[in-house]
Amino acid sequence: MARIIDRPVEVTAEEGKRPERFCWRGRCYRVSRVLDFWKEVGRWWAGEHEKGFLRVETATGGVFEIYRDCASQRWYLYKVYD
Amino acid sequence: MSNSNFVHLHVHSPFSFLDGASSIEDLVGAAAGYGMPALALTDHNNVSGAVRFHRACVAAGIKPLQGAEVTLEGGVHLTLLADGPDGYANLCGLLSRAHLDFPRGEPQVTRSVLAAHSADLLALSGCRRGEIPALLLGRRFAEAEEAARRYVEVFGRDRFFIELIQGLLPGGSALNRALAELAGRLDLDVVATNNVHYRAGTDFPVHDLLTCIRNGLAVEEVHPDRRLNAELYLKSPDEMSRLFAAYPGALARTLEVAERCRPALDFERCRLPRYPLPSGEKAAALLRRLVYRGARERYGGLGRKIEERLDRELHVICSLGYEDYFLIAWDAANWASRQGIRHAGRGSAADSAVAYCLGITEVDALGRGLLFERFLSLERAGAPDIDIDFDASRRDEVSAYVCSRYGPEHTAWVATYSTFRARSAVREIGKALGFPTGNLDRLAKRFPHIAADDIGQALEFYPELRHPDFRRPEYLRLYRYCAAVAGFPRFLGTHLGGIVISRQSLAEISPLQQAAKGVTTVQFDKDDVEDLGLLKFDILSLRTLGAVDEAVRSIRRRDPAFSYDRIPDNDTETYGLLRSAETVGIFQLESPAQRSLQSRLGADNMEDVVASVALIRPGPVQGSMVEPYINRRQGRETVTYLHPKLKSILEKTYGVVLFQEQVIAIATVVAGFTPGEADRLRRVMSKQRSMREMQAIGEEFVAKAVANGVELGTARRIFDSLKGYAGYGFCEAHAAAFATTAYRTAYLARHHPAEYFAAILSNQPMGYYHPDTICNVARSRGVEIRPPDINISGAGFEVEDGGIRVPLSRVRGMTGPILQDTLRSREDGGSFRSFADFRERVRVPVDILVNLILCGAFDSLHPNRRALLGRLREAPFLKDGLFPNHRGKAVEEGWPDFSPEEKRAYAYRVLGLNVGPHPVASLRETLTAYGCLSSVELKNVPDGREIQVAGIVIRPHRPPTRSGRTVVFFSLEDEFGLTDLTMFEDCYRRSGWILFAGASLVRVRGTVQRRGGVAVIANQVNTL
Secondary structure (H helix, E strand, O other), rough: OEEEEEEEEEOOOOOOOOOEEEEEEEEEEEEEEEEEEEEEEOOOOOOOOOOOEEEEEEOOOEEEEEEOOOOOEEEEEEEOOO | OOOOOOOOOEEHHHHHHOOOOOOHHHHHHHHHHOOOEEEEEEEEEOOOOOOOOOOHHHEEEOOOEEEEEEEEEOOOOEEEEOOOOHHHHHHHHHHHHHOOOOOOOOOOOOOOHHHOOOOOEEOOOOOOOOOOHHHHHHOOOOHHHHHHHHHHHHHHHHOOOEEEOOOOOOOEEEEEEEHHHHHHOOOOEEEEOOOOOOOOHHHHHHHHHHHHHHHHOOOOOOOOOOOEEEEEEOHHHHHHHHHHHOOOHHHHHHHHHHHHHHOOOOOOOOOOOEEEEEEOHHHHHHHHHHHHHHHHHHHOOOOOHHHHHOOOOOOOHHOOHHHHHHHHHHHHHHHHHHHOOOOOEEEHHHHHHHHHOOOOOOOOOOOOOOHHHHHOOOOOOOOHHHHHHEOOOHHHHHHHHHHHHHHOOEEEEEEEEEEEEEEHHHHHHHHHOOOOHHHHHHHHHHHOOEEEEHHHHHHHHHHHOOOOOHHHHHHHHHHHHHHHHOEEEEEEEEEEEEEEEEEOOHHHHOOOEEEEOOOOOOOHHHHHHHHHOOOEEEEEEEHHHHHHHHHHHHHHOOOOOOHHOOOOOOOOHHHHHHHOOOOOOOOOOOOOOHHHHHHHHHHHHHHHHHHHHHHHHHHHOOOOHHHHHHHOOOOOOOOOOHHHEEEEEEEEOOOOOOEEEHHHHHHHHHOOOOOHHHHHHHHHHOOOHHHHHHHHHHHHHHHHHOOOOOHHHHHHHHHHHHHOOOOEEEEEHHHHHHHHHHHHHHHHHHHHHHHHHHHHHOOOOOOOOHHHHHHHHHHHHOOOEOOEEEEEEOOOOEEEEEEEOOOHHOOOOHHHHHHHHHHHHHHHHOOOOHHHHHHHHHOOOOHHHHHHHHHHOOOOOOOHHHHHHHHHOHHHHHHHHOOOOHHHOOOOOOOOOHHHHHHHHHHHHHHOOOOOHHHHHHHHHHHHHHHHHHHHHOOOOOOOOEEEEEEEOOOOOOOOOOOOOOOOEEEEOOOOOOEEEEEEHHHHHHHHHHHHHHOOEEEEEEEEEEEEEEEEEEEEEEEO
């Protein structure tokens, strides 16, 4: 099962490298590995910008999908796998 | 420039039909810009872009790799590349089988066909829809390996590659790992591609819109064909290196593949067809025999002049190797004649006396002094064009004969591409973007027929497009996307009449496929076909010939001796009709400009008709040639010649250069040009080529003329007069061919109006005017137009006691089996005795019954249409606005019938024709109160008088003008006939633009202009 969150999150990452950690609801998660990555353009006709998605596994074994909006460079937590 | 360590081997162009969003030229330009030594083209199941791709690559200095992404049984994809001409022939062969053996539009390559045609082809495992990637994505690893082994069996280990694509899609990296592992296990090479569908990431929206159009979607709708991201662009070698850092061999392998392939298209090979000769016969000898036999029939004997001309033509034809081509054309025309299929050659072929003697054309090239060199000369490259018009209703019989004569392997129809233009782009892209259909319709109808990338200029230029709605940001964005798809092919169609006949099996040159009309086509258009050295034979259809045939049959029912082919060419009444300018319905002479010319030219012989056909063309009109010609013809201007040598050439056109043949003759006689040089001059002028080219040939002309004894100043003036002709040349042979038909149809209209107008009404669509206008003209000649009658009307317009009976087929919905059942029932069981009798004998849907009643088809049995409608128990018509005041109530018998105006309006809605009084007639009182004159009253108004006229707008159009300023020509139709109007730019911009914004009934204030006939210069236009 997965829940869609789609809320901004703080992500720590060196420029051009994969995220190291992200914080959500006051708790921080360390990224242990990237399971997959892809890009989506979304509703380009409505002004949405391209997003770079990552499916990551955290050190605690959780699986999350986070993305970065390519225009604003902001990170979002998109999905949490239960 | 990047290091060229990579070549794109999987690339889609717009010829993937709505699955490629960048032009071939853009793709090739980008690849060359990245320093790539080659580029592949792999469109879906076709090679339609191959010729222009080859040309673009050669121009850019890179190697073209021809291929296709084919669909295999089960819908899986496979990328194929031809390693040279033999591989290309195999690719064409397997694509032909894919198209011809499966339902149209669903091509599939079977495993056996793939195996049979695999030689000289390289195969890549394909995109995610490839068999192996799809199985791996489904975690069916063993089956994927088994599939890979099968491909290796078909192509061999050195010709089958595992294709890696990093499209940044979910699961993409894992898929590539699995593919690479599989390749390792089977000892196969991997190659990297990007499954390119557009040049740059910014082109993605265009590709997504095309995908929506292809699937009939709006952008808000979800569909698996729509791509998740914008990564399928033509990436640079550096970008590909970064994406495939883990697979460096996959990049290097692309160069190896490119090096293994040679250009696949062969432009040098002679593919001219052979005519099937009797045993021991030579084509040249047979041609000579046929020509001389024809000459004896045409001229009643031979003479030195005739023999010299025929021998000269035959020498050129045979020297160039076109004797089989002439025999093929002769055979088709001859077969059509034997079947009674009316035909007439057109175009420059009518410059040939050989073509005339073979019965291909009806123009006596020798008698008219036409120049054969305009058609063919030893110095001219390129195949001659023999175009023959056949009766449209029987043309397909001729094409079927030709296809059977030379065999299905050697004949196919030429393709055409329907491309995005302003109107189609606005409608289709707008629909995908979610614009309301009504808004798009309103917008699209206001666009003239322009290219989709000219919309921006059109918005500035045309007042009817200046509505603020059309400038809102969402519309401006729409126009940008329209411009991006300008000229892209939407689908492959069939040429109107072009058939290729090839000596070599066509399936080795082009994939063959089934067209909607059931014929087989190649995948190339006429230009590509010519580049490939294939011979195109134009078997054109002309509805006028069908109408002529029908009219002649109708006339012969009362006058069995009548012969169309023996119509005298000096009939004074026919020329009188032309001079009266009442030429609506007459072939080539019916447009307002032609009618205006006829009223002033004073035609009294066939040469006037030939000149008429040539004069009303954009060129002569733009070149202001029409007035001098008329003035000289009328003797109001002296006919002079710049040099005595020009007299014999220009005498028949009163010293005006009107025909292309005259340019060639002047160049030959005055400057001593060879026929080839003279034809080059003609082409430079008629194609409006560069000023530099014009100047160079001008200097050559003057120098040679001077050497030929012409004084320098005179030579310059002669060339200047020819230069003034640039761009508006017309082929005399073609004009003469059309003039014959024009004159004879005028004869029919003058002497047999009922038969002629009935025939052209039955052969719609044809000509310049709506059938309603034709009916109006027929009425003005005393021919009554009678409404459909269930017991009299047939399938076509028929003559009945000097009037014309509208057919049942004209009633909306009365087509196909319903029409046939009705006619058969009447033939078998006699006339219908009542409405009830009709319903008992023929099963007709209720909506069509309503239509039959509303147009008066049952009037002879039941004169009260409204009461008859009331008898229908089913009553969908109640919802249709027919009884707006009685919605939902039963219609009772005995009600008063519809008023005459209601009857007229309902009948028009059902028939698209007025069978009663003209609609403007009912407005006449009001129009008179406004001060409007009728078209009849206008005839007596003196020149320069300010007047008002009103009527239905007919065919407003804006031909190009030399000044570039807008001039609009249109007609207004009222109950008495047509009034022709001219509107200049000021009026057009002030109020006249409404003609192009949907106004159909207008009142015009203007000034009478009398020049032969009467016309009106419009000053103000208002809707009524």
